[in-house]
Amino acid sequence: MCDIAISTSAFCLWDIGPERKLNICKELGFNRIVIAFSTLKMLRQFASSPKLCEKLTQFNHVMIHAPWCGINYKNNKATKDVFAHLDMIVQKVKIDAVIFHFDCIKDWSQFRDCSFPYYIKNPNHASWQTFDEALHQHGFDSVLDINRSIRFEDYIDKYLNHHGEQIKAIHVSGFIDELGRTPIVESGQMELLNKVKQVNAPIIIEGLFSPGDFEGIREEIKVIQDSVYG
Numbered sequence: 001m002c003d004i005a006i007s008t009s010a011f012c013l014w015d016i017g018p019e020r021k022l023n024i025c026k027e028l029g030f031n032r033i034v035i036a037f038s039t040l041k042m043l044r045q046f047a048s049s050p051k052l053c054e055k056l057t058q059f060n061h062v063m064i065h066a067p068w069c070g071i072n073y074k075n076n077k078a079t080k081d082v083f084a085h086l087d088m089i090v091q092k093v094k095i096d097a098v099i100f101h102f103d104c105i106k107d108w109s110q111f112r113d114c115s116f117p118y119y120i121k122n123p124n125h126a127s128w129q130t131f132d133e134a135l136h137q138h139g140f141d142s143v144l145d146i147n148r149s150i151r152f153e154d155y156i157d158k159y160l161n162h163h164g165e166q167i168k169a170i171h172v173s174g175f176i177d178e179l180g181r182t183p184i185v186e187s188g189q190m191e192l193l194n195k196v197k198q199v200n201a202p203i204i205i206e207g208l209f210s211p212g213d214f215e216g217i218r219e220e221i222k223v224i225q226d227s228v229y230g
Helices: 018-027 041-045 052-055 077-090 129-140 157-168 189-194 212-230
Strands: 004-007 032-036 059-064 096-103 118-121 142-145 167-172 174-176 179-182 203-205
Touching: 004 059, 004 212, 018 032, 018 041, 018 052, 041 052, 041 077, 059 077, 077 167, 129 157, 142 157, 157 167, 157 189, 189 212, 203 212
Parallel strands: 004 032, 004 203, 032 059, 059 096, 096 118, 118 142, 142 167, 167 203
Antiparallel strands: 174 179
16 A cells, blocks of 8 residues: 555544544554645644654655645735744654645745745646646646546546646545545546556545545545556
């Protein structure tokens, strides 16, 4: 399972704190993890806890998912606050990169002197044309969210063909009608996994699992192993 990770956002429906989420990831055998902070408040609380930062060091590969709720990355206090607290974690934990949502970025100059590596996740609302232009203009490494790449506008093939070398991680979830971030084992969209088999990047499980559904997570792991690495 060396190239399969799980995001702690998969536990959004579980009424548990960050320490329990990290323990579950370890119990399930993950050596790769994405620690996700939907809000600045969550990031502040985690970064201020030496105990939680120490727990992150138990994983071989760590990515941080920067806040995406109620924030625009530009020349403002919130952006400076996010970057400062990310730096607090990075000083204690070796990370692969920080993931930012493309839709949240309003001023690219804020990333000019970034002290840590970062990836940009494809948009939820912006068009493929806008994202494609940004990829060319700014040359950033990216995260392919396969759900987003077909759910609102089907551009996954363009993404893979034109910017495949810039993809450094793949977020995996599906959707059923209007219900997004569904585990692939529930949505049955195995063809999406076939499309990314040739991409040299870790797979990150990001579907929303029902509280306590350990078996569902194990099934998701097996489906990815069989479809991508089998």
